[in-house]
Amino acid sequence: MKHWRFEVYDREGFTDVHGKAVLDDIRELGIDEVTAVSSTRVFMIDGDIDEAFAQRIAQELLSDTVCQECFIGRMPVPESQQKATIIEVHLKSGVTDPVSGSVMTAISDMGKDVEQVRTARKFVIYGDITEQQRDLITRRVLANDCIEDVIYGVDSEPPSPHLGDYKLELKKLELINLSKDQLVELSKSMDLFLDEKEMLAIQDYFKSINREPTDVELETLAQTWSEHCVHKTLKSSIDLDFNGEKITFKNLLKETVFGSTQELNKDWCISVFEDNAGVIEFDESDAICFKVETHNHPSALDPYGGASTGIGGVVRDPMGTGLGAKPIANSDVFCFGMPDMKLADVPKGVLHPRRVMKGVVAGVRDYGNRMGIPTVNGAIYFDDRYTANPLVFCGTVGMLPNDKCFKHGKPGDLVVVVGGRTGRDGIHGATFSSGSMTHEHEDIFSHAVQIGNAIVEKKVLDTLIQARDRDLFTSLTDCGAGGLSSAVGEMGEKLGVKVDLEKVPLKYSGLSYTEIWISEAQERMVISVEPDKIDEVLALFSSEDVEAVVIGEFTDDKKLTLSYDGTQVGQLDMEFLHDGIPKYSRQAKWHTPNLVEPDMQEKNDYVLDLKKILSSYNVASKEWVIRQYDHEVQGNSVIKPLCGVTNDAPSDAAVVMPKFDSDKGVAISCGMNPLYGDIDPYWMALSGIDEAIRNIVCVGGNSKRIALLDNFCWGNCSKPEILGALVRASQACKDGALAFSAPFISGKDSLNNEFIMDDGTEVNIPSTLLISAISIVDDVNKCLTMDFKAAANNICVVGITSNELGGSHYYQVNGHKGANVPKVDLELAAKIAEKISGAIEKGLVASAHDCSEGGLAVALAEMAFAGDLGVDVDLSKLIRSEKCTRADIALFSESNSRYVLEIAPDKFAEFEDFMQPLPVSYIGKVTQDKKLVVDDGRGNKVLNSDLDSLKDAWQKPLAW
Template sequence: MTSRIEVGFKKGMKDALGDGVKKRIVEDLHINVDSVRTIEVYTFDASLSEKELNLLGEQLFADPVIQVFSSKPLAEDFSWLIEVGFKPGVTDNVGATSKKASEDVLKSELRGVYFSRQYLINGNITKEDADKIAGGLLANSLIERWVIINIDGWDSKKGVHLPLPVVKGKHTPSVSELNLDVSDSRLKEMSVQRLLALNLAEIKTIQKYYSLTGVKKEREAIGLSLPTDVEIEVLAQTWSEHCKHKIFNSQITYTDDKGTKTINSLFNTFIKRATREINKPWLVSVFTDNAGVIKFNDDYNLVMKVETHNTPSALDPYGGAITGIVGVNRDPLGTGMGARLIFNTDVFCFASPFYDKELPPRLLHPKRIFEGVRRGVEHGGNKSGIPTVNGCIVFDERYLGKPLVYCGTGGIMPSVINGKPSHIKELNPGDLIVMTGGRIGKDGIHGATFSSLELDENSPVTAVQIGDPITQKKMLDFLLEARDLGLYNAITDDGAGGLSSSVGEMAQLSGGCLIELEKCPLKYPGLDPWEILVSESQERMTLAVSPEKIDEFLALAKTRDVEATVIGTFTDSGKFHVKYGEKNVAYLDMDFLHSGLPVMKLNARWEPRKFEEPVLGIVDLTAALKTLLSRLNICSKEYVIRQYDHEVQAGSVIKPLTGDGPSDATVIRPLLDSMEGVVVANGICPRYGDIDTYHMTACAIDEAVRNHICVGGSFDHLAGLDNFCWCDPVKSEKNPDGELKLAQLVRANKALYDYTKAYGVPCISGKDSMKNDYIIGRRKISIPPTVLFSTIGKIGDVRKAVTMDVKKPDDRVYVLGTTKDELGASEYFASLGFIGNDVPRVDAASARQLYIALEKAIHEGAIASCHDCSDGGLGVALAESAFSGDLGMTIELTKVPVENIRRADTILFSESQSRFVVTVAPDKVRRFEEIMRGNVFADVGAVTSRQEFTVMDGEKVVLSAGIDELKEAWQKTLRW
């Protein structure tokens, strides 16, 4: 028997959630409904007495001021009722909290409490409409189920009965053996069926390992013969593209018009080498840990990591995104001895939310993806108390195939903790393996191998999970306490690959491990040993704790309501050894596990493409500017920004919005008793990749760096994080242009080397996601090759920071940098339906000199405002600066420093890099010009008290609009 408590609003109370749902039904699904009301339902896996239910309703579930509750159905006066609940095994955060809180009220233990929600819809709609509302908006069939009831079929005595989402089945956990002595085609089949994502060469390497006499003997001695499913799964996840970055480490034969070259590992050749050669004294730990570490000041280090969570977000945008953000939070937490988290930064790539063509099967509408991802990151960030300080959204039709969800997190840690450098992990054989946080379920099984495959009809549902920020927040608070008390020796996060990966990697420090799987706390029984080992259930960290500290560690965990369990021992046996009860289930050589993977050999062939060049006539520049301001890639993202807490922790200095306008980079003060600041910026420009990924990457790096410079960041204390999202670059039958995509990857990496080196901005950490394709039937959608370049840097004194809004009438307006005829892949050309060919190119030498001068000018206080020129060029940058400062501007186009340009629209909308719009108070002009001498810059006009944005070409006014009109154009597109 089950019991239910239903909670609804008192008559006349506003139901904001219901109102919001109604709006989305009407606007997004185009179904006319009159009203939507909601009822919250708590279902108990127990037969509770009326008295107990009353007690719970009164003391816990219903707010006596605004709500009513009943143990009987509350629903009445509706056309359709839809109740949505979770499927078995899906994380139900409200249910979990309700269980704990109900137990406190009843003072007795409960089996389970589950949350569901009723939507009472009024309106003249059909069953088909109701189906569409349920499946297309209210619920995701991958994780949720629902019932739909029409008022005519409503029995108010019976109410609604959703089955309890309890994981049932009486599976007895078992280990199976796999025979690898079979034909190659059978081996390939095995890889596909088990979602191993191993290629033939890799499986054959495994086959060979098991045939070695020494290996056979050792295995026989402990009662093992054929490879176990546990071992094969461990190998598959350790060797997955996700974990081993096989493409980035492959041997590539690259051919272009200059000839053929062999590249041994893109990662070593371009990324790592640049960092090594740049060799900044403030680099602390790069490319070795879960996140990169740089020095902040003498006492503190900064830590940062950016991850992607694309495929899960395609399947369940909310769950995918919240898991993405709370997942990347664990990277800085699991770096060195663990960092306190101080900011999140998120970059999303979506197709247009206004997409109105037919959707290919299994894809969700881009607006649904947008909303789900936005909400997932909102809950993940806000509930964790980490400010979301910066980010952007990029739109391109091709992200319909797979949205990109980049989540980044920064942390800070004392450089020395308990007398030891905090960035170093040290553990000894004999240290205990401890798992903390959440429990293990089937959720997230095969996440690592799955993300190494394209999205197709077999994409498994178990890869979808929902993050639980509060369980993680409790764990995080506890771990920082334990860290400062010196209760553990090493820490890492359980992310992709689960325990298999976290313990496997840590065990390299001691030289082996023994995991006892039966000790692992499970969400529900029935998991096979291999599932326990590779499950990616969230909110878990793995630690090494000395036996003499274990009691104190576990006691503190208990006090803080955090689950912590000893699940094995780190050893020096040289083996990755796993037991399940008395039975040995895996026994692999650590060397083979981590170094046995064969290197892939791939071909890349670059062929430049030629696109049609538009022939332009006379252009209405005012209209063109407004069009650009309204474009998805340029328009205001205030709708998203406001729903993220960007000020928690009280260190906010430059916020994502300045006077309603778009800030360039963010500045925060992580230590409240210091004026030193952290600057965070992002650069991303996938459109340029249509022409050449080399210049695309150069521009992304330049964009992030100049955003950092814009706000006053130090050019000499700036690190980068590279994050590649690609379409499959391995040529195969279903991927005939793999060689071109790989060539694009090579070129992007080459630019990364060239420009990070030229700027002295070393990469400290990175990530790649290589299979962002959608293939179902004959429909294939590949994302455009995308590089996100994120930066973390320092500003010595935040009081020197500069914002992008113009400050006072009569301030002079300057343009810094040269404007060239570079409209290729610009927003302007895109607005006209063209790509063109003249992609912006970065001149690193002159840019570098300019950035050094600008930093000096900002630090001397010579600058009133500074704004980056990017999408939409000078026209957009000038307009944004003006309306953000609520002042007008008059610009003389002939004064803008240009190279080979005759047309006004080219000057205004070219996206040449390394340019800024700067305003300077009249009394600072002399000093400013002195500092800037030797660079390309020009005084092009003035800030005016008249709120009019005017551009003159000689004596002629070529563009004129009120700043309110421009602001309205910029704000209206995504004003939801």
């Protein structure tokens, strides 16, 4: 066997875009000494091939001879007047290399099989840089320690990922006789993240069956009992001290979020909080499901890999719902630190927010686009407290036939693992994501990071849907956190299951039975197949080059039994595994902080404030991100994320039409207000619900068919104040769901988003609740966008404007927080949503926009530059509460349940009549001249600006 090395680079005269992008990033670091960067792709191929065939590989396959050259062997250092530094970046041993498999396939298409293909990236940095600068460039721009090794200079090659064969070595642990302290120590040394009470319960179990555990048994329990998998905090009993009043919950989740769903008991909810995604009715033949997940900790360590496996993971949720749904849309929401943070201020062990953001966006882009799922909805929030704990929420909507919404696995069915192979990646992901992060996490938990391979997942999806439609399996689930341990354990919960671990296909040799069992390697699904259908199943997957292997059998003994090469390595009772986790009672406390309103000077002109808000990162245009996502694949988009005259204005929500032959659609939106949470988590949560619903209503979603999803991302919940905020937000979820008659159908939490700096300082993220909403659109032809449509149309505001600037963007850009957080009048809010939904259905509305961040002023500005039409309004006509006296309050208050609508003159009378008796203010008109003019009612123009400069302020900050 011979080792061949190929280096592919751009021919002279053709731009090296990757090199140029690296150069830009280096300049951003402030290193001006670098004058040029060239990038080269390296392929290392081991196989019995001769020089002539190697030449063919070089010319026909690896290089594009039109614009590239390929050098076989190692290119000598280029002659140059300047110093040239060579940096080669290799994937660490054991990390998935997605390109490798494709190249092997391609070489076999050319007639030869090779042993192994590995790829690397090589950079030549020109310029007189110091070793320190070189290391900085490597660390900040080129490579990620977690997954990549770096080689400087020209000689050494990376080690092979193969580790030699594995010989079974059964690991028994001493547990029964350990003291409490020793139990805690054991949990720590094995990275189990189990606390004393849980370790004691496990000790009791093994005492009762009178034997010591094996390592794989403890690992299985740790995975299954991890916060990530069972949500022990949300399900625990909690004593809340709310401003001195005691409130007790036996099971927080059941009594709040889930409780409201049960109370509403909607007949259009098909499956809620039980499967991998919540399922609701769509039409006579199909249902819709929706799930939103977070992938925060991995994205902090490796933004690209973390985000791409985040999206890959959530896509598998609908795929694993019922008997499999086809994904039809993605929604992605991120929270980052401030992109303009000074490098010196970035804490040790943490990546710069800008690098995190670029990596996360690229990861979601590459995975989502490759899967062929349109990314149609999303949001991005910025706050310093997200610097070390960025949040990555990924959501996927799927469609599945009504008669395939439930699983029916039974004893005797075979356990089949489908898709990617298992490797040493992602070990301990579930437990790791359940703890706090420290500056050392980068080193300790690098093995928890995984690399995605979207095409493997796409192949699994293509074949799985065919298998579903041919009724070839009885149950399925995805391999996510906890790997096979969670997936198989969950499918066998009510039955029992036996697994032969040596049968699991591996990426490389050398994995122990425990590693195989808990690896979180991506792109795997588990299905259960009746024995007489197994041949057809295996043939179907193989026809499209998808690996499917029988690894065990479901039983009726209610036990999980694991073997390796015929030796039993572990056995646990399903009942203990799934229900043995001790119940907790926790203390929570929420005392409303004593905050005051700032003393802001009243002014005659607020254009500068408006521009500052439009330019604030939270409000500014996200076009740079949106365009990198394919939001039109599948041909189902109706309301795209960008709208308006020049296709660049912000849509309130997305609408997709999942079936080519039906005008029925699905509207998807989100709402989130972390800034309000600092003042009051209850009103923050209700604001999020109100906002998500407003967004759905604005595009034409049916207000009576809205389902909600909750994603709690919280700080360290062992602190009563932080848990208190969570309890208050959960209470709001219940109240909001009941008021809007909009049930929660699925949810997820990511707690302990706390970062401990090297000096011991603890930084907790702001309490962050993402509310996602989904609704049915009965006729997509009636959908609306937010851009003003025609001059002389009437502008009206529905809802009441109050003195609610607490947590507003107006205060934020002026350096204040305030106290008057926006509240929600639940009764009125629901009525308004329903009425506007009705008015849109009747075709009375020309455009509608949610009035939220930045208040009325921002909503009007956005609608105006979106339609390239002016605005002339009079604030004295605005219906306000008593305390909303000043112009700045009217302009920038973020009071909830408000909508700005545009009504054509010929619909005006009917609209006015239809909206009775709700508070509707007719404040002015759309104009032909491209100006935003707002009069305070006394002849003073508090806003008077051309549209171009407003749009410019909004577009510039994130136009990278």
